[in-house]
Amino acid sequence: xxxxxxxxxxxVVPGDLxxxxxxxxxxGTYVENGKVYSLIYGLADEREKVRVIxxxxxxxxxxxxxxxxxxxxxxxxxxKVDINSPYEALMHISEYPRRIESSEMAKxxxxxxxxxxxxIDVDPSMKIELAPREGQLRVLRSGRVxxxxxxxxxxxxxxxxxxxxxxxxxxxxxxxxGKNGRIWINGKxxxxxxxxxxxxxxxxxxxxxxxxxxxxxxxxxxxxGVHEKR
Amino acid sequence: xxxxKNGKRIDDRLPxxxxxxxxxxxxxxxxxxSCYVEHGGxxxxxxxxxxxxxxxxxxxxxxxxxxxxxxxxxxxxxEERRRPGPDRRSIEISKVSREAIDPVIIKEFYPRSTIxxxxxxxxxxxxxxxxxxxAASVALADAGVPMRGLISSCxxxxxxxxxxxxxxKEEDNYGQADMPIAMDVRTGxxxxxxxxxxLTLDEFEQALELGKIGxxxxxxxxxxxxxxxxxxxxxx
Numbered sequence: 001x002x003x004x005x006x007x008x009x010x011x012v013v014p015g016d017l018x019x020x021x022x023x024x025x026x027x028g029t030y031v032e033n034g035k036v037y038s039l040i041y042g043l044a045d046e047r048e049k050v051r052v053i054x055x056x057x058x059x060x061x062x063x064x065x066x067x068x069x070x071x072x073x074x075x076x077x078x079x080k081v082d083i084n085s086p087y088e089a090l091m092h093i094s095e096y097p098r099r100i101e102s103s104e105m106a107k108x109x110x111x112x113x114x115x116x117x118x119x120i121d122v123d124p125s126m127k128i129e130l131a132p133r134e135g136q137l138r139v140l141r142s143g144r145v146x147x148x149x150x151x152x153x154x155x156x157x158x159x160x161x162x163x164x165x166x167x168x169x170x171x172x173x174x175x176x177x178g179k180n181g182r183i184w185i186n187g188k189x190x191x192x193x194x195x196x197x198x199x200x201x202x203x204x205x206x207x208x209x210x211x212x213x214x215x216x217x218x219x220x221x222x223x224x225g226v227h228e229k230r
Numbered sequence: 231x232x233x234x235k236n237g238k239r240i241d242d243r244l245p246x247x248x249x250x251x252x253x254x255x256x257x258x259x260x261x262x263x264s265c266y267v268e269h270g271g272x273x274x275x276x277x278x279x280x281x282x283x284x285x286x287x288x289x290x291x292x293x294x295x296x297x298x299x300x301x302x303x304x305x306x307x308x309e310e311r312r313r314p315g316p317d318r319r320s321i322e323i324s325k326v327s328r329e330a331i332d333p334v335i336i337k338e339f340y341p342r343s344t345i346x347x348x349x350x351x352x353x354x355x356x357x358x359x360x361x362x363x364x365a366a367s368v369a370l371a372d373a374g375v376p377m378r379g380l381i382s383s384c385x386x387x388x389x390x391x392x393x394x395x396x397x398x399k400e401e402d403n404y405g406q407a408d409m410p411i412a413m414d415v416r417t418g419x420x421x422x423x424x425x426x427x428x429l430t431l432d433e434f435e436q437a438l439e440l441g442k443i444g445x446x447x448x449x450x451x452x453x454x455x456x457x458x459x460x461x462x463x464x465x466x
Contacts, residue, residue, distance in 0.1 A: 011457045014371055015379025015416045030378065041371040041456055057374025058281055086281045086343045125292055125341050207460055
């Protein structure tokens with residue numbers, strides 16, 4: 001048993017001194033009198049620069065992010081979309097691949113529908129504009145969506161996508177991870193169930209090291225369990 | 231009433247000693263951040279929600295988040311039943327507590343939003359505003375809110391002509407002075423300082439120094455509690 005799963009990075013709280021060199025400041029830090037301090041509660045990661053990886057918090061969209069959004073309202077010319085952030089996002093009717101009338105909007109994508117969007121603009125007052133991803137609007141009509149904290153998304157994806165390809169290959173499901181922490185899973189019901197379970201596990205243990213190995217093991221065990229039941 | 235006997239206080243503490251304090255980070259599932267604190271006889275729950283959309287809308291600020299702080303005492307928190315709901319005292323405490331924490335929060339990151347802080351006093355035994363601020367500060371960090379530092383708070387006062395740290399109910403009610411202090415220990419910036427009673431200038435300076443030492447010990451406990459949240463999970 002590997003009981004020595006150590007946090008590979010130091011846990012810091014707001015105001016902790018991270019570096020004496022102001023040039024090393026990166027995300028999650030601030031500089032005061034030439035020294036770098038932590039701005040948030042998270043894991044300090046010091047390489048050529050020092051940054052703090054958040055452990056919690058709300059998703060703030062950035063231009064280029066791909067997210068899973070849920071339509072919350074359809075107005076005259078915009079779809080209002082909930083993207084799991086403090087701010088509502090808008091997709092204008094003209095972003096739809098072909099020219100449509102206002103009256104058709106609700107038929108294409110109504111309140112409660114989920115879809116994959118790309119953030120095309122975020123202005124300083126946090127007005128967020130969306131467009132369909134890759135020019136084609138994909139409304140998610142099958143599968144399911146689970147939510148994890150956006151801070152855990154890098155762990156769900158893994159280094160260079162290792163975790164996500166592991167899940168896809170072992171489980172025969174299609175998985176799409178939105179930057180906002182919403183994850184779309186599409187496959188056979190049992191596989192989806194297992195994928196949800198594994199993803200929740202990854203979320204819980206996101207701050208520990210050796211996670212991929214443990215998940216591989218868990219997948220093997222669970223897979224056998226599933227087959228025996230059949 | 232006699233408060234000091236053989237250099238010890240009515241609860242057997244030394245004049246410069248804090249009461250036992252325990253922080254529990256993330257005590258609530260629904261809140262974005264939370265902290266339960268036991269500070270001597272005080273039992274306090276703090277919950278943080280947000281940043282989130284502001285309701286009512288007219289309160290929202292175009293360029294920054296607003297901070298709302300609600301200090302509330304449960305009807306069963308004191309010996310005689312307290313009438314529920316905000317009163318003059320709790321409205322004042324909400325205001326000064328908000329102003330104690332507000333300076334360290336980076337509000338410009340979240341325009342048009344609100345960060346709501348709720349502090350519920352379940353059991354009161356003097357120094358609830360200080361303990362509430364300590365809990366709220368930890369809950370904010372737990373919620374991932376960007377801050378320049380943690381705010382720590384404690385009370386100092388005077389009983390039997392002695393300057394003492396962290397008063398209990400009897401000392402607060404029948405003593406000579408009570409002075410809560412809140413500060414960012416790293417920068418030394420004092421964000422809350424109130425005084426009830428009388429202190430000479432000398433005593434005031436002594437009390438302030440003692441309060442700063444108390445805040446520093448509390449800051450260490452807050453930090454330790456936050457770090458422990460993730461260390462603890464590992465041991466399972």
